[in-house]
Amino acid sequence: MSVPGGGDLAIETRGLRKTYRSARGRSVGVEGLDLQVPVGGVHGFLGPNGSGKTTTIRMLLGLVRPDRGTATIFGHEVPRRLPEVVGRVGAIVESPKFFPAFSARRNLRLLADAIGAPTGRVDAVIDEVGLTGRSKDRYKGYSLGMKQRLAIAATLLKDPDLLIFDEPTNGLDPAGIREIRQTMRGLADQGKTVLVSSHILAEVEQIADTVSIVARGRLVAAGRVADLVGAGSAARSVRLRVAAPDLTIATSVLETGGLLVRREHDALVVDGAADAAQVNRALGERGVWVHELTPLQADLESVFLGLTAHETPGGHTHKGGRTKRGGPPPEPAHAAAQAPISEGEA
Amino acid sequence: MSRLLRVELRRLWARQITRWACVGVLALAAISGLAVYLSAPPPSAQEVANAQEMFAADQEAWETDGEQQVASCEADAEAEGRTPEEWGCDQMAPRLEYYLPPTQTFVPDATQQELMFGAEEVDADDDATAAAVEEIRGSVWNGWAGLASLDDVAVLLVLVALVVGVSFVTAEINSGSLGMWLTFEPRRQRVYWAKAAAAALGTVPLVLVGFALLVAASYAVYASFGTLGGLTGAVWLEVAAFTGRLVAAGAALAAVGVALGVLFKHAAAAVGVVGVVAWGSLVFGFGLGELQRWLPTTALTAWLQGGSVFSTERCTPSADGVFECLPVDHVVTTTQGGLTLLAVTAVLTLLAALVFRRRDVS
Numbered sequence: 001m002s003v004p005g006g007g008d009l010a011i012e013t014r015g016l017r018k019t020y021r022s023a024r025g026r027s028v029g030v031e032g033l034d035l036q037v038p039v040g041g042v043h044g045f046l047g048p049n050g051s052g053k054t055t056t057i058r059m060l061l062g063l064v065r066p067d068r069g070t071a072t073i074f075g076h077e078v079p080r081r082l083p084e085v086v087g088r089v090g091a092i093v094e095s096p097k098f099f100p101a102f103s104a105r106r107n108l109r110l111l112a113d114a115i116g117a118p119t120g121r122v123d124a125v126i127d128e129v130g131l132t133g134r135s136k137d138r139y140k141g142y143s144l145g146m147k148q149r150l151a152i153a154a155t156l157l158k159d160p161d162l163l164i165f166d167e168p169t170n171g172l173d174p175a176g177i178r179e180i181r182q183t184m185r186g187l188a189d190q191g192k193t194v195l196v197s198s199h200i201l202a203e204v205e206q207i208a209d210t211v212s213i214v215a216r217g218r219l220v221a222a223g224r225v226a227d228l229v230g231a232g233s234a235a236r237s238v239r240l241r242v243a244a245p246d247l248t249i250a251t252s253v254l255e256t257g258g259l260l261v262r263r264e265h266d267a268l269v270v271d272g273a274a275d276a277a278q279v280n281r282a283l284g285e286r287g288v289w290v291h292e293l294t295p296l297q298a299d300l301e302s303v304f305l306g307l308t309a310h311e312t313p314g315g316h317t318h319k320g321g322r323t324k325r326g327g328p329p330p331e332p333a334h335a336a337a338q339a340p341i342s343e344g345e346a
Numbered sequence: 347m348s349r350l351l352r353v354e355l356r357r358l359w360a361r362q363i364t365r366w367a368c369v370g371v372l373a374l375a376a377i378s379g380l381a382v383y384l385s386a387p388p389p390s391a392q393e394v395a396n397a398q399e400m401f402a403a404d405q406e407a408w409e410t411d412g413e414q415q416v417a418s419c420e421a422d423a424e425a426e427g428r429t430p431e432e433w434g435c436d437q438m439a440p441r442l443e444y445y446l447p448p449t450q451t452f453v454p455d456a457t458q459q460e461l462m463f464g465a466e467e468v469d470a471d472d473d474a475t476a477a478a479v480e481e482i483r484g485s486v487w488n489g490w491a492g493l494a495s496l497d498d499v500a501v502l503l504v505l506v507a508l509v510v511g512v513s514f515v516t517a518e519i520n521s522g523s524l525g526m527w528l529t530f531e532p533r534r535q536r537v538y539w540a541k542a543a544a545a546a547l548g549t550v551p552l553v554l555v556g557f558a559l560l561v562a563a564s565y566a567v568y569a570s571f572g573t574l575g576g577l578t579g580a581v582w583l584e585v586a587a588f589t590g591r592l593v594a595a596g597a598a599l600a601a602v603g604v605a606l607g608v609l610f611k612h613a614a615a616a617v618g619v620v621g622v623v624a625w626g627s628l629v630f631g632f633g634l635g636e637l638q639r640w641l642p643t644t645a646l647t648a649w650l651q652g653g654s655v656f657s658t659e660r661c662t663p664s665a666d667g668v669f670e671c672l673p674v675d676h677v678v679t680t681t682q683g684g685l686t687l688l689a690v691t692a693v694l695t696l697l698a699a700l701v702f703r704r705r706d707v708s
């Protein structure tokens with residue numbers, strides 16, 4: 001499906017806005033969001049708590065009505081034409097939600113019957129997420145990890161082209177987190193598009209091909225992970241340890257060499273070096289022996305924190321003027337990263 | 347039947363509350379049968395023998411001085427300027443029914459009732475109303491014992507249908523599974539209608555079987571006592587018609603339950619509202635005067651029992667300037683009651699469907 005002004009997009013939103021009415025006035029959930037998710041691959045949808053990720057996903061799925069703006073899924077305008085495309089979308093919003101007194105199998109059968117999927121499909125997806133032995137147990141007796149897996153099984157019932165996972169690893173142990181990550185990667189490798197939201201960057205960084213970062217309901221950065229990290233890591237950093245008496249000498253040696261040095265507890269962090277070897281050589285030549293030398297990867301985390309640090313979660317904005325739709329996001333730290341991304345289907 | 351409706355029906359019947367409702371209905375039939383068994387045994391042979399003995403003694407006395415008693419009665423009546431009939435002089439001969447203890451029968455017996463409670467006066471403004479009042483009061487559902495005590499229990503059945511309807515949607519809203527459901531079928535109108543229709547259709551067997559069991563239990567007990575009464579084909583027809591109206595009312599109330607569940611989101615709130623409305627109608631209804639006609643409780647009674655009578659007060663100043671208040675009877679027909687129920691169901695359903703279509707689901 002071709003979308004005007006871009007390549008193939010699984011999801012596109014323009015100026016999407018949603019406010020919630022409450023006793024204390026209006027609170028903004030999403031404030032003019034422009035989101036572009038290319039077809040294929042894993043797309044990380046990142047933002048701190050309360051930045052509007054879940055609200056955006058709800059609007060895409062027709063659960064919540066936007067005040068303004070448009071959204072499309074595979075080129076179909078939603079929510080108006082959602083019925084045409086909903087069969088290609090599997091989604092978990094926030095936490096898994098099923099009928100607690102029904103078994104996993106019965107829960108899935110109801111959903112499968114609603115879309116006319118064959119009964120065999122239920123067993124297939126239950127098997128796919130490894131719940132076969134427990135499928136007759138009541139949902140309410142499930143552990144959090146099993147609930148997540150069941151929710152993933154439900155999204156697979158439709159054999160969807162687009163999967164939307166809202167914080168799928170919330171509350172899981174490391175093994176569970178890894179498993180879900182592998183599942184998402186596996187789905188993307190099958191050619192499906194996966195949109196995964198998270199407020200923890202490390203979680204998404206390893207599997208995401210592209211990311212969008214939101215804060216206070218607005219897009220603050222978007223692009224390939226490599227590009228975003230690259231943009232933030234123009235200067236390489238290394239952390240090093242030397243014997244305590246050598247700390248002062250090492251500092252002066254490196255500073256004379258034109259590098260930026262700061263103390264971090266009993267270690268030194270050096271910015272601006274071409275690589276770790278340069279640092280090591282400079283110190284060795286002056287008889288200072290390095291115990292430990294770690295190149296610091298400028299990761300997405302620091303980019304993320306830099307972009308969202310000044311954002312208070314929970315964006316209540318009755319104060320302050322509204323930015324016009326399509327206006328610049330607050331302090332776009334990486335304007336370059338805003339370029340729309342397009343990628344062919346794998 | 348649409349796919350969605352079929353799925354919703356399956357879910358309704360897989361629910362625990364529906365199963366509990368079935369158990370409850372079975373228990374209700376059993377308890378009601380037991381109550382009949384304990385409260386309606388026919389007079390014992392000893393009681394009958396005593397009554398016959400007393401009747402025989404009075405009969406003997408009547409034969410000797412009966413004529414004299416009638417004559418003096420007629421003389422008294424004439425002195426008061428009344429006819430002997432008005433004075434009851436033609437009713438003075440002893441009759442065995444007056445001596446036998448009252449017997450409850452499966453088909454309520456109008457004579458027995460009159461003996462027990464006396465004839466109820468009709469205070470209607472016109473003859474047509476008076477005739478309608480008489481007919482409603484004379485129906486098997488308004489008598490004493492037997493079938494007439496089943497209609498109150500039957501109302502419990504339609505309330506069960508209402509609660510099943512309420513919980514059918516509130517459980518889904520509160521567990522959050524509605525959100526998941528809507529990601530499979532985003533067309534909200536269809537989703538709503540499927541739920542309302544599933545509740546309405548799905549509770550039909552519950553109400554139908556429940557009432558059949560009630561009737562069967564009662565019938566069995568009375569049959570074992572040999573006190574079925576005047577059980578004619580016409581009575582069975584009326585029982586069948588009542589069952590039909592009951593099932594329709596159950597379906598309507600289940601749909602009302604779905605509507606209230608969607609509007610209030612919490613089962614307790616929805617059921618509470620129904621409780622308050624019903625209680626208020628029963629307690630304060632009389633104060634509403636003519637408006638009682640539109641109360642849901644009046645409508646339900648009229649629809650189920652083939653008409654309902656309510657009374658208002660009319661106060662007029664008498665000659666000495668004191669207000670005198672007299673009751674006036676009014677009739678709500680079966681059709682009127684049914685239409686009121688239908689209107690309430692339709693309005694609530696449309697309102698809920700509209701709200702459901704626009705509401706944000708979290």
Ligand SMILES: Nc1ncnc2c1ncn2[C@@H]1O[C@H](COP(=O)(O)OP(=O)(O)OP(=O)(O)O)[C@@H](O)[C@H]1O
Binds near residue numbers: 029052056313
């Ligand atoms: N139903 C609601 N009623 C009122 N305000 C809401 C509602 N849902 C969300 N909000 C508000 O909208 C804003 C965005 O919330 P949202 O849940 O979309 O954030 P999020 O990015 O998903 O956060 P998290 O990472 O914590 O899940 C928050 O300020 C929140 O308080």
Ligand SMILES: [Mg+2]
Binds near residue numbers: 055094166167
């Ligand atoms: Mg969220």
